[in-house]
Amino acid sequence: MLDLSFVRDHVDVIRKMTEDRGVSIDLDAFQSFDGERRRLITEADELKARRNRASEDIGRRKKAGEDISGLAAEMKQTSQRIKQLDERIAELDERLRQFLLTVPNLPHTSVPVGHDARDNIEIRRWGNPPTFDFTPRPHWEVAEKAGILDLARATRIAGSRFALYCGLGARLERALANFFLDVHTREHGYTEFLPPFIVSTDSLTAVGQLPKFAEDMFHLEGTDWWMTPTAEVELTNLHRDETLDADQLPLRVCAWTSCFRSEAGAAGKDTRGIVRQHQFQKVEMYKFTLPDQSYAELESLVRDAEDLLQRLGLHHRVVELCTGDMGFASAKTYDIEVWLPSTGGFMEISSCSNCESFQARRAGIRYRPKSGGRSDYLHTLNGSGLAVGRTWVAIVENYQQADGSIVIPEVLRPYMGVARIPVPVGK
């Protein structure tokens, strides 16, 4: 959420920004009901000021034994008028709030203007694609042959777009999550949390998922609960409506969770394999920072995610998203994309964003400056570190062998207990 007075004073900036992002916002309607609201507030405030003075007067005169019935009757009328005005103002407040909740964040000035993913800018690449003396197969073929994934039975259990990991496949998923958490908590300075996987409407609104993206989530019928779409929700709400001391910052936290997405509108996209699922695991990194630190922290956030891919020996690149491709709450986003041999291209495996004060304002997260000045909204950042299921895919594809087995990267072997996932006899 952007600051109301900022929006009011910079309507032209907002108009340009929403065009760059490719969204439409009714700014004329905003100006109209914002103006009405301010006029009514002025009128109501004047009446309240008069009532306050009269009430004090009544108190004094009553003590002195004077008759106050005339003034009291007059103030009763005034109170009724105030109530009418307040009701209308409350309606306009709600409209204003709904409006502000639909205005996306202002992109940082460094963000390239563009329409879609084609206008994103590649920042750097690491490593090289692996070479094969055979034609590499897609992960679902490798995995089914190795007996570590059973999509047919997953469908029997829950339907399409769910996965059933089996044997060493299940262990690989678990190994990756543990490896990620261990590196972040022991080497990158993050504190680990294990939060609820179900979250409230309020928590989702604070992050910016609601009201706009209700269709993308699973709502528990008849309740105020939703299956979490990302641990970003829980981690943001860790400090909702709190004022933190500046010397606590930056605060770096992380969490492993399952994530649930309805994938409404994704019909026909990535239907083969397990790249796009209703349920997947992810380790999320999150930071609460001072405003002047947030861009430096964004760079280190990306490095923390890349570090994992490098230790796993996976070829990848970092991409800076353009205005048209960025998320609603983000001021600047880098995506990390990992190489997939079967497609001969890159697949998104992490998204790292600086939301500046956008989420903090919605969620009421402030900091108190060291100098003792007035408190202000801090900056929040989030990034995947990493999407576990997609890393699983990348390992299966990049480390597949001619005989169908899968070599386990060195760093995962302590977690796996084996150096290779073999193909079962007879397959």
Next chain:
RNA sequence: GGAGAGGUGUCUGAGCGGUUGAAAGAGCCCGCCUCGAAAGCGGGUAACCUGCCAAAAGCGGGUUCGUGGGUUCGAAUCCCACCCUCUCCGCCA
């Protein structure tokens, strides 16, 4: 699910119809003291909306004591509903 207790500022915690935005501590900031620090002393320290202002600063007005309603000239204080926390009982991985 049943019974009780409670939700107040950065924190602890008073107030229980009328100069209470809110006592008192703690914390934090500034100053004095000190070679320096601690202690001590003095002062300061909420958020939001709105008006004046190009803006900032500042000043004026308003709102805010879990949330939403109600009573009243006037509510942190009284009434109702809801939410949350704690204790006890029941149930349960």
